[in-house]
Amino acid sequence: MKRFVATAALAGWVGLAIQQYLILYSRWSIGASLLGGLVSFLSFFTVLTNTLVVVVLSYALVTRESAAKRFFLRPGVSSGIATSIVVVSLAYNLLLRHLWSPQGFQFIADELLHDVMPLLFVVYWWRCVPKGTLRLKHIAGWVIYPLVYFGYVLLRGHMLGQYQYPFMDVDSLGYPQVFVNAGGILAGFIVIGLVIVGLDKRLKSPSI
Numbered sequence: 001m002k003r004f005v006a007t008a009a010l011a012g013w014v015g016l017a018i019q020q021y022l023i024l025y026s027r028w029s030i031g032a033s034l035l036g037g038l039v040s041f042l043s044f045f046t047v048l049t050n051t052l053v054v055v056v057l058s059y060a061l062v063t064r065e066s067a068a069k070r071f072f073l074r075p076g077v078s079s080g081i082a083t084s085i086v087v088v089s090l091a092y093n094l095l096l097r098h099l100w101s102p103q104g105f106q107f108i109a110d111e112l113l114h115d116v117m118p119l120l121f122v123v124y125w126w127r128c129v130p131k132g133t134l135r136l137k138h139i140a141g142w143v144i145y146p147l148v149y150f151g152y153v154l155l156r157g158h159m160l161g162q163y164q165y166p167f168m169d170v171d172s173l174g175y176p177q178v179f180v181n182a183g184g185i186l187a188g189f190i191v192i193g194l195v196i197v198g199l200d201k202r203l204k205s206p207s208i
Helices: 002-029 034-041 045-061 067-072 075-099 104-128 136-142 144-160 175-202
Strands: none
Touching (some): 002 034, 045 144, 067 075, 075 104, 136 144, 144 175
């Protein structure tokens, strides 16, 4: 299983590296701020969540104990990240995939971050994360992440006039529709969280 985790971690880091390169190169080619490109890169829910995924996978490979390792490998934390990465995949495939047709390296980054990594991390969660400790109260903690992100997107969009996702574009859709869209995604997040908690109660803890 160590080889699987190492492969998954490498795939995640590669996907993030390609996406960051593409954004920074695009900014450089038009003479825009590279720092602004880095901020833009880190403003995508996909990027933030995949970063959390690869951090968990990387810590799973590290033998040295640390407070950070213990935190990220806690079942409650890893399971919340699993919920978030499944939302990333579903939201992209249901709401965004039809809007464009990426080519070349962008296609590779897109597939890695939206399809490959969610699948690999769910397998990791299934096989490696200890089971039997999750409760419904954990979901209340997990939803803080998307709620804080939503607030950030609205604030950033209000200040810069740029929204990371079209279904959150207040300038085009207006606040009522954006809140409806966000509410639908949050409801999906909670449903996926309930599935994760339910599976946690039924699955046996891995023996590794």
